[in-house]
Amino acid sequence: MTRTARALWFTAAGECEVRPVALPEPGPDEVLVRTLHTGVSRGTESLVLRGGVPAGQRAVMRAPFQDGDFPWPVKYGYLNVGVVERGPLLGRTVFCLYPHQTHYVVPAAAVTPVPDAVPAGRAVLAGTVETAVNALWDARPLVGDRVAVVGGGMVGCCVAALLARFPGVRLQLVDADPARAAVAAALGVGFASPDEAAGDCDLVVHASASEEGLARSLELLAPEGRVVELSWYGDRPVAVALGESFHSRRLRLVGSQVGVVARPDRTHAERMALALELLADPAFDALITGASRFEDLPSVLPRLASGALPALCHRVDYGAGHVPA
Template identity: 70%
Template sequence: MTHAARAFWLRSPGLGEIRDSEATGPADGDVLVRTLYSGVSRGTESLVFRGGVPESQHTAMRAPFQEGDFPGPVKYGYLSVGVVEEGPARLLGRTVFCLYPHQSRYVVPASAVTPVPENVPASRAVLAGTVETAVNALWDAAPLIGDRIAVVGAGMIGCSVAALLARYPAVRVQLVDSDLSRAAVAEALGIDFALPGDALDGCDLVVHASASEAGLARSLELVASEGTVLELSWYGDRRVSLPLGEAFHSGRLVLRASQVGTVSPARASRRTYADRLALALELLADPAFDALISGECAFEELPSTMAAIAAGELPGLCHRVRYGDAP
């Protein structure tokens, strides 16, 4: 059986469109999902929209259910929440999260969806992929009780990391960003905020998520001797220059990358991708995460909205996309 659907495609860099599509099935072991909300992963999807994925990373950057290839035409995205309309009895009628592009209905293997806990609203569950990235980053960073920590870059990822760090006992957490409007988000998350020039130094750990050369350079200035800067940003095809000739060597600093595509080696032997995502959804029971939703549009408006986001004309954090009569 074929089900009518609509999907967002990047026709070519800078030009998005809504296309008619089809969701065929489901076969045994599959589920048919009717989408309620999807989320725009602002940094990565802006890079894709602008055509900034380096050719060397075309394979590594593929989303789980991507169609087409970079730079386009391509159907890309990975933050989708919907209701299972057909499938195994244990999932029928359940609200689920899936790493699927922006599309109104789709069929995937039942193993590709994760049930959303009943105490997490569907409208907040679009943040699951972002919080999952934060979980993986903290598995990599392994912060300790009483640590002094800065999170540089108050975007979706940085705010999620800071929100989780605020739960650690006796930890000093400061969210650092050049955009003073992010102070309100930090307050909603219960975290101290500082402009880059006012940030507290002597940090045991600095998590960098601003995707800027200036932010990474400031991170190296804030970390104490033998401390670690954990780099979460992805720069695409941009080159970055760093002041490695100053205190970097004498301070024995560590600059380490963290990426959600692999479960952190600190947990890989005991946690699966499914375990990590389920944990992220459990953490989203905290209503403080609603502060990370900064805008919403109807699915039909996504082509123009995505263009505005990629051009920097629509700033904010997570932009939520609403489908049909979603609550």
Template identity: 75%
Template sequence: MTRSARAFWFKSPGECEIRAAALPARGAEDVLVRTLFSGVSRGTETLVFSGGVPESQYTVMRAPFQEGEFPGPVKYGYLNVGVVEEGPLLGRTVFCLYPHQTRYVVPADAVTLVPGTVPPGRAILAGTVETAVNALWDAAPLVGDRIAVLGAGMIGCSAAAILAKIPGVRLELADPDPSRAAVAEALGVGFTSPERARGDCDLVIHASASEAGLARSLDLLAPEGQVIELSWYGDRRISVPLGENFHSRRLSIRASQVGTVSPARRRSYGERLALALDLLADPAFDALITGESAFDELPAVLPRLAGGQLPALCHRITYS
């Protein structure tokens, strides 16, 4: 029997819509999932909406269950929480790297159980926290380190929330938007502007996706300090100030990207995602969910998120 669902598509740059989707027959090792919540990854999905994914990165940027191709039409997304209605794990709440869709069929090993300690509505942050976990495996912060996080978006806030649990760290979350101070307070992290951030840092996590932010990150480093670059610039070219103190202070910039598990840790993708879900037992992460809309409203909501008329960290989508 062919069953149907409804899915959100990026039709072309600047256009999006909801389409009917036929569900494939479920195999013995597959699960049928009914979506409870999905999350809009604002930075990545607004880049897709605007057509800003460079052609050279079409393969790298491909989501696990993407349909279509960049720049569109493309079904794209990766923050989905639902309940298994058929197959193994029947009745369990699961997280999946699946786009915005009312129901879907995937192999059972493509979903991760949401712990009972984590509300389903918060579990949509798993993919974001997983990115932060990978970045901190790359960074390897130590007890007592002096650390700044520049950029209080979803990734920066997630990294700061985890770093705040390390004993003895001097930690600041910096962003030019003063409204992010309330989020920092909820996470238990000190907040400041990039201009007022304290220097002499052993480590700076940069997630502002701005040229000025990267330059300021280098300014804040102590000798031998390191910037972990988490920003995704799409098709933009940026300048990096490698003059002045960069060589004399032996500074470094290291890329970190969630597509590969950090070689510093011998973990599988599944183990990394399970760890991220365990960390989400902390209710402080609720501060990262700054808005909510129904699935049917998503074609109208996404342009507002992309245009900045609807400020948000993670915008949660609900399904009836």
């Protein structure tokens, strides 16, 4: 008998719905996972919801277990924590780069066990912390560096949380929203508005996804300093100020993207396992700023995308009793 699960599909600009999805029987090297929580990656999922993935980047932007093609209809997402109900790792809580869906079957190699020290509800941040780990491998901060993280969204806050562990670093989280000051304090990081941010930085990590944020990032650099660009703008053109003193001060602008592991001596699996280990720090709980039921996601996601419902990571809870039909 074919079993069915329920999944969220992006169906048109600003619209999504829950649809039934057929579940295959797991093979000998596959697992059946019952979802406990997913996380909404607000920036990327908002872009997908509005149909903003450029035609030339649609292959690159595919999520690992995406169904459908951009722009719509598409089943999209990549922050999923669940319990293995059949197959290897039976009974283990695992993280997978899977969309918003009640149950799913994937190769056992596609899931990563969640360490016992990491609550399942916090583990939804693993994909974002993995992005932050890769960014720091690209950035290569040094002891004593003067650093700013411009943009206090999910990615920026995860980068700041990891940088706070570096000894001797002068670190500020820079954001136009004063409400981000409380999050910065919970992470043990200084906070500043863009106008008040300390300059003369050796390194700026930019994650605001705004042209203004990128311009300010370049302004904050000391000579020979570098900006690591984490923002992805989709189909929006962005002007970069490369005149004035950009060349004379020998500034550098470096792109970082999680699709490629930034260290040749590490694999994707090792990077993900490291991200989950780092989530043992309860400070990361400050990044989960809202929660709702899976059944409510079709109405919640458009509000998150529009900004009507503010959030860093919005967690989706699936409940303990749902079973595949």
